Amino acid sequence: xxxxxxxxxxxxxxxxxxxxxxxxxxxxxxxxxxxxxxxxxxxxxxxxxxxxxxxxxxxxxxxxxxxxxxxxxxxxxxxxxxxxxxxxxxxxxxxxxxxxxxxxxxxxxxxxxxxxxxxxxxxxxxxxxxxxxxxxxxxxxxxxxxxxxxxxxxxxxxxxxxxxx
Amino acid sequence: xxxxxxxxxxxxxxxxxxxxxxxxxxxxxxxxxxxxxxxxxxxxxxxxxxxxxxxxxxxxxxxxxxxxxxxxxxxxxxxxxxxxxxxxxxxxxxxxxxxxxxxxxxxxxxxxxxxxxxxxxxxxxxxxxxxxxxxxxxxxxxxxxxxxxxxxxxxxxxxxxxxxxxxxxxxxxxxxxxxxxxxxxxxxxxxxxxxxxxxxxxxxxxxxxxxxxxxxxxxxxxxxxxxxxxxxxxxxxxxxxxxxxxxxxxxxxxxxxxxxxxxxxxxxxxxxxxxx
Numbered sequence: 001x002x003x004x005x006x007x008x009x010x011x012x013x014x015x016x017x018x019x020x021x022x023x024x025x026x027x028x029x030x031x032x033x034x035x036x037x038x039x040x041x042x043x044x045x046x047x048x049x050x051x052x053x054x055x056x057x058x059x060x061x062x063x064x065x066x067x068x069x070x071x072x073x074x075x076x077x078x079x080x081x082x083x084x085x086x087x088x089x090x091x092x093x094x095x096x097x098x099x100x101x102x103x104x105x106x107x108x109x110x111x112x113x114x115x116x117x118x119x120x121x122x123x124x125x126x127x128x129x130x131x132x133x134x135x136x137x138x139x140x141x142x143x144x145x146x147x148x149x150x151x152x153x154x155x156x157x158x159x160x161x162x163x164x165x
Numbered sequence: 166x167x168x169x170x171x172x173x174x175x176x177x178x179x180x181x182x183x184x185x186x187x188x189x190x191x192x193x194x195x196x197x198x199x200x201x202x203x204x205x206x207x208x209x210x211x212x213x214x215x216x217x218x219x220x221x222x223x224x225x226x227x228x229x230x231x232x233x234x235x236x237x238x239x240x241x242x243x244x245x246x247x248x249x250x251x252x253x254x255x256x257x258x259x260x261x262x263x264x265x266x267x268x269x270x271x272x273x274x275x276x277x278x279x280x281x282x283x284x285x286x287x288x289x290x291x292x293x294x295x296x297x298x299x300x301x302x303x304x305x306x307x308x309x310x311x312x313x314x315x316x317x318x319x320x321x322x323x324x325x326x327x328x329x330x331x332x333x334x335x336x337x338x339x340x341x342x343x344x345x346x347x348x349x350x351x352x353x354x355x356x357x358x359x360x361x362x363x364x365x366x367x368x369x370x371x372x373x374x375x376x377x378x379x380x381x382x383x384x385x386x387x388x389x390x391x392x393x394x395x396x397x398x399x400x401x402x403x404x405x406x407x408x409x410x411x412x413x414x415x416x417x418x419x420x421x422x423x424x425x426x427x428x429x430x431x432x433x434x435x436x437x438x439x440x441x
Contacts, residue, residue: 085195
């Protein structure tokens with residue numbers, strides 16, 4: 001048995017990384033989603049829209065400033081294996097869906113946190129971009145990462161007299 | 166007057182952008198599909214190879230002779246060739262074996278093995294000669310290899326191996342872990358196929374031995390000695406050859422059903438004793 005493992009060490013290393021990717025990857029993903037939901041709930045009162053026009057706000061604008069949030073999430077061996085198999089059969093690459101979803105939501109959350117720190121009442125003109133880090137991400141024996149960046153214009157309302165913030 | 170859009174805070178819906186399929190379920194469906202796909206291609210290639218091989222003239226095969234022999238080497242051995250020549254004289258006239266130029270080479274190697282190479286060369290390892298006690302046993306081994314030529318088995322093996330290599334490297338690239346996995350599992354199918362071929366070659370070898378020597382003495386001695394050395398059957402599950410016990414049983418059955426007699430064996434030629 002030991003000899004068999006040594007002779008096929010490549011294969012067992014591969015299985016080990018796939019298992020590690022599945023175990024650690026799903027644990028991290030579960031924790032990340034829990035954190036995302038909690039923080040989304042906490043930041044619910046800070047609206048974010050994609051509109052370019054501030055006219056709908058309906059009140060005076062005190063200040064407008066750029067806010068940015070970005071995150072990089074790594075692929076694991078397991079997700080990559082599923083994606084490789086999908087490359088053969090075609091169809092939705094579901095293993096990457098949760099990865100990109102997490103990256104987008106985390107980026108927006110970070111942007112909202114930045115906006116809240118600035119004391120903004122809302123963020124308009126939200127833009128989202130995604131890029132692969134490591135252009136070799138789809139090549140052999142390469143595990144790439146996905147970057148999501150969210151940016152927008154934070155609108156800070158003028159402080160009204162008697163208003164505390 | 167401008168219309169004002171009221172803002173209502175709603176939490177984001179989790180479900181739209183992420184599929185609910187369990188990743189393991191997806192993995193097993195796709196892996197299963199892949200295995201079935203490879204299996205179908207492999208079986209189809211095997212059938213095509215078998216059809217083509219029967220139509221490839223021996224002349225074409227002889228072109229490969231030099232290449233295959235270079236990988237083994239060894240010396241052409243007169244005493245071994247004499248045994249092979251005597252066997253060949255008993256082969257029916259219409260057999261494809263007569264189109265081959267049968268040459269037996271002896272190669273320094275401790276492995277207990279003999280191989281039939283494309284074009285009619287047989288390479289016997291010194292390790293095998295060291296295990297053999299009589300001329301009849303050696304003749305059985307040579308007749309077995311001639312059986313492979315008669316059935317064109319080495320060409321089939323070549324064709325299937327080539328087909329397998331092509332599928333696997335097309336799908337996964339020339340050297341990846343996935344290639345190892347797939348070729349490993351398909352090779353176990355190959356092993357069963359090649360065990361059938363070995364059994365066929367054993368039957369051919371036995372018939373030729375009896376035709377040449379007039380009796381079946383010595384046909385199973387060699388396998389009995391091997392079986393005593395390898396009592397464990399497990400490693401033979403994926404081996405190219407059946408376990409010696411299975412070969413002995415098959416040979417005995419044929420000896421009984423054809424009523425082959427058994428007589429004294431002829432001792433080994435002195436030139437072959439020197440090898441040991």
